[in-house]
Amino acid sequence: QKEVEQNSGPLSVPEGAIASLNCTYSDRGSQSFFWYRQYSGKSPELIMSIYSNGDKEDGRFTAQLNKASQYVSLLIRDSQPSDSATYLCAVRRNNDMRFGAGTRLTVKP
Amino acid sequence: GAVVSQHPSWVICKSGTSVKIECRSLDFQATTMFWYRQFPKQSLMLMATSNEGSKATYEQGVEKDKFLINHASLTLSTLTVTSAHPEDSSFYICSATTGTYYEQYFGPGTRLTVT
Numbered sequence: 001q002k003e004v005e006q007n008s009g010p011l012s013v014p015e016g017a018i019a020s021l022n023c024t025y026s027d028r029g030s031q032s033f034f035w036y037r038q039y040s041g042k043s044p045e046l047i048m049s050i051y052s053n054g055d056k057e058d059g060r061f062t063a064q065l066n067k068a069s070q071y072v073s074l075l076i077r078d079s080q081p082s083d084s085a086t087y088l089c090a091v092r093r094n095n096d097m098r099f100g101a102g103t104r105l106t107v108k109p
Numbered sequence: 110g111a112v113v114s115q116h117p118s119w120v121i122c123k124s125g126t127s128v129k130i131e132c133r134s135l136d137f138q139a140t141t142m143f144w145y146r147q148f149p150k151q152s153l154m155l156m157a158t159s160n161e162g163s164k165a166t167y168e169q170g171v172e173k174d175k176f177l178i179n180h181a182s183l184t185l186s187t188l189t190v191t192s193a194h195p196e197d198s199s200f201y202i203c204s205a206t207t208g209t210y211y212e213q214y215f216g217p218g219t220r221l222t223v224t
Contacts, residue, residue, distance in 0.1 A: 034212060043202045043218040092211055095141055101152040
């Protein structure tokens with residue numbers, strides 16, 4: 001079992017729709033959870049972090065964390081073509097961060 | 110805030126030569142820096158973790174004598190690819206952590222091509 005699992009996609013949504021990205025992790029001791037966006041040929045960019053159960057909203061982005069289910073998700077509302085990228089889920093325990101392989105999202109105009 | 114720079118952004122070198130890549134945290138002191146490698150259409154692969162003033166911890170399968178890491182200060186880490194070969198051609202990305210929650214901030218990456 002991979003430590004951090006994501007559906008590789010590609011996930012395709014029409015412009016204006018909600019994109020839902022999911023991630024599961026295996027280490028119950030994980031403390032912090034992050035979502036990164038990576039455009040093709042570029043390095044990852046931190047877009048959301050979440051540390052406790054529940055929802056955290058930042059603009060069009062909402063991160064959801066359920067530690068009991070070992071599940072973290074990212075919702076992107078009103079998706080735009082500029083959101084087309086690979087989204088990486090990252091999970092941290094102490095100073096050890098593990099990344100998922102990423103989900104490729106395409107937002108079609 | 111939390112800006113990380115890398116230099117150079119791209120480099121072409123001949124097989125057998127060495128290349129040094131610098132990673133700097135510009136507006137914060139990084140407790141830990143990380144070096145990743147990413148091949149086209151593949152996921153990030155952690156190469157090593159380094160703390161200022163101590164030896165880097167390399168991931169399994171990464172040759173520490175080939176990929177030399179020096180973390181001389183809280184704002185600077187360097188990766189030297191020694192005796193580079195074409196199979197070392199890749200996108201090398203550093204990141205740095207700060208703060209209570211250890212979020213990682215990535216540099217823009219260095220694209221290495223070995224001919």
